[in-house]
Amino acid sequence: MTALLAPFRNSPPFSGLLAISLVFGVIMILIFKFTSNQKAIGAIRSRMGARALGMLLHLHSPVTVIKAATALMVDNLSYLWRIVTPMLFIAVPFILTAAALDARYGSMPVPRGIPTTVTLTWDELPAREGFTVTGAGITVIEPVVFVDTLRQTSFRVQNASPGATVTAGGVTLPIGASAEGSGSVIYRGAARMNAAERLLKPFLAPLPPESPVTGATASIPEARYSILGGRWSWLTVFLVYSSLSAIAGAAVFKVKV
């Protein structure tokens, strides 16, 4: 994903999201084409069209309309059954792509001049004495709040540079953008994760199993994108543009959907 987004590194985040959405839509429609029975789908669609037309032509005959409607429902179920297989093929790249996009476009970078609170949850809350928090490429604001009941420590950071890290009680975590430019991962926290979880939650930095910290969160603002006077989440933008691209792709590659 990072390589795919490399050309958009110096562009606004929206441009990278738009490009991925458009490419994804075309790829998905091609996957659909090659994993579905196009001939059968074409036949069902023709039949469904005929049933609908028959209903319109025989509006004066309720019995005929009911028969056609029943047949149409059966055809619909048949159609849904036909698209199960391609949808299963599409689901895997969709989930992985969505997770990767969420990590890149779901949050704002740590805002400049506005403190963001970082909370670490510990296996055992460290002693207050000698507990220090330092930042590399990021400003840490004292004090550190200890919440004994939840085994948590919280502190504020601001003015993060790409690649910034925070070291708290000896544990180092990346916070904010992983690299310069649009399309880099924005870490919203950290967690102990297995390989599958890492794929599904790339917005969290992985913590080694032996880490005394079980998880971390940063209250980074959610990103919104302005389109047509509205402000939309990355997922809405992705779904709308990938759908438009898929519709266009279906026309170009003569895919029966």
Place this chain on the structure above:
Amino acid sequence: MNRREFLKSAAAASALLALNTGCGGALRTKRKVLALAFDGLDPGLVRRYSALGLMPNAKRLMQMGSLRNLATSNPPQSPVAWSGFITGGGPDVHGIFDFVHRNPENRIPYLSTSRVNPPTRTLDVGNLRLPLSGGGVELLRKGEPFWRSLLKNGIPVTMIKLPIDFPAPQDRGGRFLSGMGTPDIRGSQGSFTFFTDDPRSLSDDTSGGIIVPVRDQGDNCYRCRVTGPQNSLIAGSPVMETTADVWADRTAGAVRIDVNGRSFVVGVGQWSPWVRFSFPAIPGISTVFAIGRFYVKELSPKLRLYLSPLNIDPENPALPISGPDWFARSIAEAIGPYYTKGFPEDTKALSRGIFNDDDYFSQATNVFDERLRMFTHALGNWKDGLLFFYFSSTDLNQHMFYRTIDPESPLHSSVAPRFRNIMGELYAKADRAIGQAMELLDGNTDLMVFSDHGFAPFNRGFGLNSWLAAEGYAHISRPEDRNKDMFACLDWNRTSAYGLGLNSLYVNQAGREPDGIVTTDEKYPFMQRLARDLESVIDPLTGRRPVEKAYIVSDMFPGKELPPFAPDMIVGYARSYRCSWETALGAFPEEIITDNTDPWSGDHCVAPMLCPGSLITSSPMPEGLALQDMGAVITRALTGDS
């Protein structure tokens, strides 16, 4: 050019523009006007601080053009004055006579500028009450705004934080962000919440905000219930609530506040960033968003946590604070969340002792700095036409800190040394904004800096209602209720006049008010006598007259039919005087004239000639202009080449 000729040409420019509108043509103008409004900027203090070198930009601007006194409205209250600016007329045109009006049918006061109307038809589904038609917020200001003819002629107009403009106009081609008059999310003009486990702080007083008792759950966690707006989609309109978990770390001297899955660390004496609250009206379908800021006043030994009035979230506005809708959001995207309510400085928290001067000053500084960021953003995006930008800080901070420059103030001696120069610093900060605006001056751009009124000290409160009772104009039948309100203590069958609001006085008129006793024929001579009596009152402590002039409203607008909610008299107080706090609420305390010991120590509800506004311009202006002329003056400047 003298004032008369100037105004004639300004009026002619407006008329020509209107005529052009009728012909359907668009004027082409390269002229630009930057109208910079500082509420309450006093010309006397501008002169003083310019001479002291605190306002070098204003001094330079007045050398380029002029500094003039700008006549204000009568009464010199901001809603009345700014409505005059917008419409070019007086209260007879725009219908705003005071901050509050009263319904003559029941004498119940209401906010004069806007009101919320319930839906006329609803669909009731179980507990749900879905609006089908009607309802919404209504702007009560009447009259035609001056910018309409500019817009119709293709001249872009941007009005940012314009007072008495809520709900924001949706005029095509214009950009509007409403200012004074915009409520908080609960529909009030600003209601703070103060969470504390200190029983000594608890109080039944709800003016300006509420004090909410909280307790430590045993693990240094305080569960604070934050009150949102009423849920009009549910039968009975219950109040919506959300929770803020406050984790106190007394060793660190800070708290962590968890709201809606987000956390904020705030130290003692510090402000949180803007916190977004969500109140689901119908879960998953309709949610009201609001923003607020926490301030940790104290943590040890007791928690004293202030939450600002919840502002309408500019990124998800629940009410129409801008026109077009996206305008408020676009500003928030550029500068972050911002105060949307009309009176952003929390003067009530200072008056009630929740804040001390330091707390208030830090909050007021946040407001002014945030507004300056908005101003920088507005200047950067301004291409042509008219840009109007409004600052409230000059008004509200003078209200609270006038005592620092007035040796006669009962609170002057208690002002801490670090606040002695606060007024000068306030004017100097305003001057920096003027300097920023001056950087845009070129041959095609006019800069007009103006205010709606000036300022005067408020050292003595005149109990108008108490005086009416003492002089036999009002009869108190239940003395034990005299400190509550007039509805509880008065015998209306023996009362001929009453005061309500800051400058308004009403005759208890037969046929208009219930139990009214003054007939239409008796009314005018009665008011003449009342005016004479008011103007002859002497303050026994100072030997001065508290009332400079009592104006009979029908004399101010001869031949005009005034609305029934209009006051019958406007009491123009002398400098150092204003109606007492109790009078504004309709109460009748025993003492008539008392010292004002509220930090709200400056005011402008005096006779209008005693507190003119300021007009500093890049082009010379004639003497004698009034704020309500400014719309025409701006139109003239914009169309001068046409």
